[in-house]
Amino acid sequence: VVTMVKKIVEKWMVDESKPVVVEKYDKVAVKNGIDDLLRKTFTTKYNIDETFRTRDTRLAICSIACVFSAYACLYDFLYPFPDSKIVLGICSLSYFSITGLLYVWEWFVEKGTFFEGELNGGKIKVSSFIPRYSGEYTITGECPESSESVSYTKCISTWLDETGKILPDKIEKEADNLYSKLFKAKAQ
Amino acid sequence: SSGINAEWPLRPGFAGCAWLFSFGNSVDMFDELRRMDKRQVIYQFLNFAMIVSSALMLWKGLFVVTHCESPIVVVLSGSMQPAYYRGDLLFLTNQPEPVRVGDVVVFRIRGRNIPIVHRVLKVHEKDDGYVKFLTKGDNNNIDDRGLYVDGQLWLERGDIIGRVKGYLPYVGMMTILMNDKPNLKYALLGLLALFVLIKREQ
Numbered sequence: 001v002v003t004m005v006k007k008i009v010e011k012w013m014v015d016e017s018k019p020v021v022v023e024k025y026d027k028v029a030v031k032n033g034i035d036d037l038l039r040k041t042f043t044t045k046y047n048i049d050e051t052f053r054t055r056d057t058r059l060a061i062c063s064i065a066c067v068f069s070a071y072a073c074l075y076d077f078l079y080p081f082p083d084s085k086i087v088l089g090i091c092s093l094s095y096f097s098i099t100g101l102l103y104v105w106e107w108f109v110e111k112g113t114f115f116e117g118e119l120n121g122g123k124i125k126v127s128s129f130i131p132r133y134s135g136e137y138t139i140t141g142e143c144p145e146s147s148e149s150v151s152y153t154k155c156i157s158t159w160l161d162e163t164g165k166i167l168p169d170k171i172e173k174e175a176d177n178l179y180s181k182l183f184k185a186k187a188q
Numbered sequence: 189s190s191g192i193n194a195e196w197p198l199r200p201g202f203a204g205c206a207w208l209f210s211f212g213n214s215v216d217m218f219d220e221l222r223r224m225d226k227r228q229v230i231y232q233f234l235n236f237a238m239i240v241s242s243a244l245m246l247w248k249g250l251f252v253v254t255h256c257e258s259p260i261v262v263v264l265s266g267s268m269q270p271a272y273y274r275g276d277l278l279f280l281t282n283q284p285e286p287v288r289v290g291d292v293v294v295f296r297i298r299g300r301n302i303p304i305v306h307r308v309l310k311v312h313e314k315d316d317g318y319v320k321f322l323t324k325g326d327n328n329n330i331d332d333r334g335l336y337v338d339g340q341l342w343l344e345r346g347d348i349i350g351r352v353k354g355y356l357p358y359v360g361m362m363t364i365l366m367n368d369k370p371n372l373k374y375a376l377l378g379l380l381a382l383f384v385l386i387k388r389e390q
Contacts, residue, residue, distance in 0.1 A: 018219070020219070020223070021219070022220070028388065028389060029220065029388070032220070032388055033220070036223060052227065055227050055231075056227075058231070059227065059230060059231060059234060062231070062234040062235075062237075062238055063234065065238060065241065066234065066237045066238060066241055069237075069241035069244055069245050070241075072244075072245065072248055073244055073248070076248060080257070081251055081257040082257070085251070085252055085255075088248045088249070088251055088252050089249070089252040091245070091248075092245045092246075092248055092249035092252065093249075095241060095242075095245045096245065096249075099238070099242070
């Protein structure tokens, strides 16, 4: 069964060399596409080890919320309404508190981080942001320990052509730029 | 109903899916999904679970707030016209306040599944707190004794699910339609689920 699943997964995974084309007017797709390619460049070209702390924390918070909700539904199913009132009340409140916590965390801690990694013992964090009705992509790279940080804004047309294809060489140039700026001080 | 058979919601549903797939291919929509790594896939499923959970927790939370096991019901018959028509949505609460004559209540008759919404006609109270009610639909000629169980002449507090506190006209027609044609319900829910699973957010 495991080999069968592996085969299906292989067939499903898209060929790495296939160009990445996104719907250029869909801000979320564009951001995700650029982020993913940058991330790939960091891990393959510079061999930065990706750490997953931020992403795993988010997954954990969501899972805990779902556990509360599942427990409430199960309890209500086994002991129908008037008996389950207290459990339903507590789980409902907890669920919405945890969801609220998720938003707060997203807003204050995660802040658009799409890549976190470690290189030679130094941590690096890269985040990006596209405002609602604009094509201006702001990228921020920082090394939390040394408080080195670089941030600049470019229009997404720097990396996309008219069909929505993300140009890998331009992305690589961007990654080089970030890398050199962040690690310039370290090298010295 | 003439001309409409059980398959009709499925054919437009399939046509819609076929259109979705062809549109998806033209912008390589599925490539974006195929490029997702393990954590991103897990997040898509968690996202879907959270949307379902939000709806469920809102609904169950409503139980607690209203003390009622069925806080939103749909009127199925015309027995309360002109106050409530078939297809109206009713909002119920079941606070421990006493039920009075003139209140519109939703009650369940022992042994029957479907609750009934009618108005309270008579109330009898004893000193020890025991109360019994007689109900009648506004649009009916006679009271509900014909509807109660054989030999039952009154309703008790435990039979009452809740009192009507508010209503929305026509909205419940959607529920009636989906219950009459379950294929439509499954098709709609399936499409919604698909949409949530496929759409990537930030």
